[in-house]
Amino acid sequence: MTALPVIVGFGGVGPAGRSSFHHAYHRTIYESLSDASQRETVASLASMMKLGFQIDGQLVTPAHKDFSAANYSLLEQAVLKGTLIRELENNIFDPDQVDAHTNLDIHKDSQKKSTVSLKISDLPDTLPTGWNIVGKQNGDS
Secondary structure, eight states, X not given: OOOOOOOOOOOSEETTXXXXXXXXXXXHTGGGSOHHHHHHHHHHHHHHTTSOEXXXXXXXXXXXXXXXXXXXXXXXXXXXXXXXXXXXXXXXOOGGGOOOSOOOEEEEOTTOOEEEEOOGGGSOSSOOTXXXXXXXXXXXX
16 A cells, blocks of 8 residues: 555634634634633634733733723623624625626617616615616616
8 A cells, every 4th residue: 555645734814713822723612611711712812803912911902901801701702703603794795785686788888888777676775886877767666
C-alpha cells in the first residue's frame, strides 16, 4: 500500500471565532465550559466583534468602562447570538429584499438607457437607486 500525505490545516477565523488558543472550539462547546472558560471565550469573541476589549486582564466596554453584571449578561447574549450558524444580517445583504421569479422585459433606447417593464405588484417596496417609475401601460395595476 502506498503512503499518502495528509495535509491538515488549523488557523484563521471562522463563524465560531479564531482558532488561536482554541477559541472557536470553545465557542462550539460553550455550554460545557467552566464559568472562567466561558468568560475568556466571551472576552475573546467580544474583542473580535468590537463589542468589548480586555485591558490589563479586565473586560471593558468600547468606551473603556468596566462591564457590570447586567452589561456582561447583555454582552454574552450578543456574542452568542452573533456567532456560529445564524441568520444573515441585513446591513450588507438583505435576503428578504431579493426579488425572485419575476419576469422582466428590458429595452434600451437610442441613448442606451434601459427601460424595464413589469407589473406594479412586482415592484420592490424600496426602489433601487436610479430607478424611476415612468408610468402604467395597458391598465396594469
